[in-house]
Amino acid sequence: NAGVTQTPKFHILKTGQSMTLQCAQDMNHGYLSWYRQDPGMGLRRIHYSVAAGITDKGEVPDGYNVSRSNTEDFPLRLESAAPSQTSVYFCASSLPTPYYGYTFGSGTRLTVV
Amino acid sequence: GQNIDQPTEMTATEGAIVQINCTYQTSGFNGLFWYQQHAGEAPTFLSYNVLDGLEEKGRFSSFLSRSKGYSYLLLKELQMKDSASYLCASMDSNYQLIWGAGTKLIIKP
Numbered sequence A: 001n002a003g004v005t006q007t008p009k010f011h012i013l014k015t016g017q018s019m020t021l022q023c024a025q026d027m028n029h030g031y032l033s034w035y036r037q038d039p040g041m042g043l044r045r046i047h048y049s050v051a052a053g054i055t056d057k058g059e060v061p062d063g064y065n066v067s068r069s070n071t072e073d074f075p076l077r078l079e080s081a082a083p084s085q086t087s088v089y090f091c092a093s094s095l096p097t098p099y100y101g102y103t104f105g106s107g108t109r110l111t112v113v
Numbered sequence B: 001g002q003n004i005d006q007p008t009e010m011t012a013t014e015g016a017i018v019q020i021n022c023t024y025q026t027s028g029f030n031g032l033f034w035y036q037q038h039a040g041e042a043p044t045f046l047s048y049n050v051l052d053g054l055e056e057k058g059r060f061s062s063f064l065s066r067s068k069g070y071s072y073l074l075l076k077e078l079q080m081k082d083s084a085s086y087l088c089a090s091m092d093s094n095y096q097l098i099w100g101a102g103t104k105l106i107i108k109p
Helices: none
Strands: A004-007 A010-013 A019-025 A031-037 A044-051 A054-057 A064-066 A076-078 A087-094 A108-112 B003-005 B009-013 B018-025 B032-037 B044-049 B053-057 B060-065 B070-075 B084-091 B097-099 B103-108
Touching: A004 A087, A019 A031, A019 A087, A044 A064, B003 B084, B003 B097, B009 B018, B018 B032, B018 B084, B018 B103, B032 B060, B032 B070, B044 B053, B044 B060, B044 B070, B070 B084
Parallel strands: A010 A108, B009 B103
Antiparallel strands: A004 A019, A019 A076, A031 A044, A031 A087, A044 A054, A064 A076, A087 A108, B003 B018, B018 B070, B032 B044, B032 B084, B053 B060, B060 B070, B084 B097, B084 B103
C-alpha cells in the first residue's frame, strides 16, 4: 500500500495563476483533509471530507476549493494564487475513529511569487 | 477559546530522558494526539490519549491529565534519530484537531 500520495512535491506559482494539488489514498479511509503548515504555527485545516460527495470548510478555507468524487481522491484547487498561500500543504486520511491517528502524505511545498 | 501550548525548542543528550509538555484548552475535549515530524517530512502518529494516565509504547510514553488540561510525551534512551519536532494536538467535540506549533527537539552526542 502506498498510503497517501501527494503530487507535486514542489511547485513555484506566479500570483494569479491557478493549480491543483493532488491527493490520493489507497487505504479505503473515508475521512480526508487538507492542512497547511507555516513556520511558528500549528497545522491549520483548510477543507475536509467525511465521504465521497461530502466536503466542508475547515479553519482557513478562503482561496481554496475541493471536490470528492470518489473515496480515493481529494484534490485541492487554488483558483488565483496569492503570496499568502506560500506554504507546505499536507493531505491526511483517517478512519472514522481517531484511535489510529491520521496518515499524512509527504507534502507539497508551494511558493507563490 | 481553544488553545494549545508547547515549548518551542528543547535540547537533550543522547541516552538521556526528555519530557515534552503540552497544555490545552479545548471545548468538548475528545482526546490528545502526539506526532513526530522530521525536518522536511510529514508528521507521523505516535500516540492518542483520551483517558487520564500514562500509556507506554517502547521508548515513548504519553501522559494525560484531563482535569489539568495537560499532557506530556516522555522519550527514554534518546537516540540521534529522535531529533525532530514533536506536535501536540487536541481533538474537540466536532472531531477537529487543534494543533500546537510543535517542539523542536535537538539531541546532542
